[in-house]
Amino acid sequence: MSAAAVSGVPVASARRIAGLALPALVVLAAEPLYVLVDTAVVGHLGRVPLAAVAVGGTVLTLIAWLGGVLAYGTTGRSARRFGAGDRAAAVAEGVQSSWLALTAGLAVALGMQLVAGPLARTLAGSSGEVADAAAQWLRIAALGAPGLLLAAAGNGWLRGIQDTRRPLWYVLGPNLLSAVLCPLLVYPVGMGLVGSAVANVVAQTLCGALFVAALVGERVSLRPRPQVIRHQLAVSRDLLIRGVAFQASFLSATAVAARFGAAAVGAHQIVVQLWFFTVLLLDALAIAAQALVGAALGAGDDDGARALARRIGLLGGACGLAFALLIAVGANLVPTLFSSDLQVREQAAAIWPWFVVIQPLGGVVFALDGVLIGAGDVRYLRNVAVAAGFGGFLPAIWLTYAFDLGLGGIWAGLTLFVVIRLVALSLRLRSGRWAVTGVH
Template sequence: MHDDQRSEERTRPSSFGKTLFGLALPVLPVLAAEPIYLLVDGVVVGRVGSTELAALGVGSLLLTLLGTQMNFLSYGTTARAARFFGAGRTDLAVREGLQASWIAGGVGLAVVTVLLVFVGPITGALTPDPHVAQMARNWLHIAAWGIPLILLTAAGNGWMRGVQRTRGPLAFVVGGIAVSTALCFALVLGLGPFPELGLQGSAIANVVGQACAASGMLAALFAQKHRYGLSLRPLPDVIATQLRLGGNLIVRTAAFQVTFFAATKTAGEAGNATLGAHHLGGQVWNLISLVLDSVAIAAQAVVGQALGAEDRERVRRFTRLTVTWSLGLGVVLAIAIAVLHGPIVSLLTSDPEVAERFRVAVFAAALLCIPASVVFGLDGVLLGAADAAFLRRLTVVTALGCYLPVLIATHYFGWGLEGIWAGLGAFILGRLVGVALRARSDTWMRMGTPQGGST
């Protein structure tokens, strides 16, 4: 089959959908693995005592926030590696993984150092209970050493997604989570020959599981490094370019976190029932976001590949097909959640007052699935083009101009959970307008390999 025939085949809707979801399906468990483990970890530690569970909540919150802020090591590396892969330079795509791993190690150790210096004031600020704060500090003194490992895993995810190898990361991450889960039961509860370490056992299990996942990523990276005869030395120009891209993604992620923190604070002011319903609604929305994000990551890889191949028409076609398939997925999710709202509410809460408010969140989540699916899909397209500066500006502007004003009005007028979800809806619609207008232009469509791509 000739190159033009293969290109035409790839751009057929059915073929593109198969490629998109073929990449997305292995990504989804990777995205969901850490939240699932934290849930299991909480269940196990909760059997020890409520104080230990509270301390785990404080410690894991810090680790989750730090890990989320460093997501540029996966998203940014995918964008750059995919372009090199599309240009037929898999060696340079692997080199992106090597340089991202240098960043992961350096940034990870720096974060650990700062965290351990300031862990006392930070945990004290997060809980008024000094005993809980002390237990959280003890947990973090061990668990913090997993941060470089988390970042190395993110870097590995990034370059392997860029060259469209998603099964390896799935095996490494799920394997690490399996080890963590088994050790958590064994060390926290003292099963069999293992000592009963309580909360400390949870921290050890975290680090061991993260080491397993990071080791798998590094083994795959070094195998490709030897295959292509690449140097291990850090390349300052490539690292500087990755860090510039990363800076935009860090600011973008921070904007998300500020708005969601403000939403939680607003829900808390409306009463415990509203706060509980908001927490449950947030978990439902997180699950939806994971599904949509897996498709966005797949779109990032295929669009980045087309840009690297300098095939403008294929980029346009892939963009349209990404919107079509993402929207279809959003509609399916919306219908499923609306139909199953009763069992969802009954499963997650037995409190009548919380259930009444939670029902509002479930229907809102179902409704917002549809516009959000397009936003996530186009986010993936633009991230594949490394258009992170635009996405950073758009997220900050819509957070400040769409979401926060509605939350302020909700606080003053007592709109409760309806107002909070209306704010999220305004945020999504504002971003939808922004990414749709951007995608229609040619501004983001920079062909060829990225800056710093010289050998």
């Protein structure tokens, strides 16, 4: 069965890409939007609760990142089997990734009961009051980790079988419920900061339960298969190493920006968070690429996969160019929305041209990331990320510090990081070695 037959629409059509990308975008945005609501609710409790959520939220963000790694690894494997016409095998990948998610989630939930205190004290520094509040929040919120990771695994296999509509409702519904529940528990019920954590657990647990119910409804064997789980762990390992290279680079960039003063690090934080937001939007396109490329290769349609890769790359570049134009137009307005400090705005203005230039380059890079993840070429992605991060971005960051080049040097390093990846991914795409057909 061809990929086109599976979907009922030509595999590289813009309509098919949009049909997968737009619901995925809502799923990607739901969690950050809920975090904003949670932050706004807790912020009215005072400085200490807000700081506690900031500390605890950093830890949960790392757990969510692990879930993203699991989802990406599952999507490519599931999509290949779906493209080969074996829906049951595609869903079976979801069964195994769900066992992996459940095991990891339980380990996190239990482990956090032991390490929440020391971890919060490390992150909160000298503020014992904040550390105690953060530890309390973390111990409760971490109970939602199994649901969070089960939802990630569920997103993975459902994207693999070209279904992004059910994940839309499974994620959006619980998050909307929690957005209503959070202020009720915090204020009228009087639970305070604890109410925020409880609302978080309710959302994550309900979300995970919906994805598990979808899996059970497929009527496939739910027995764990260690051999398949080991293969999934190998993919996740490479994606984790890739992610560590990213995290190390961006943490170093923030550390160096802080050494240039409060205004510099404030401006860097504003611009880099805006960039992360555009990355979030482009990730929806990458998710569509993962599902469609995996299905095409599973169906033995390497020509279709190559055509799709080219179209996805062009769409990524076009989206990036559109963002660049919007950002250029908003150069004088957008920084004022985030800070009234003149020095912060001046520092932001100095790096704004880099922010504009990086958009179309990044648009192509993120799109091609999705193509290669869908093709299962994660080892190459790992090597590229390590080379670009430790061989390009990090040296540029620390040279910037050594020669006092300011934020411009940091953002030049970030641009170099993106350019190295763009060149490496383009060469890989052109070589065709990524387009390995069949199920493996």
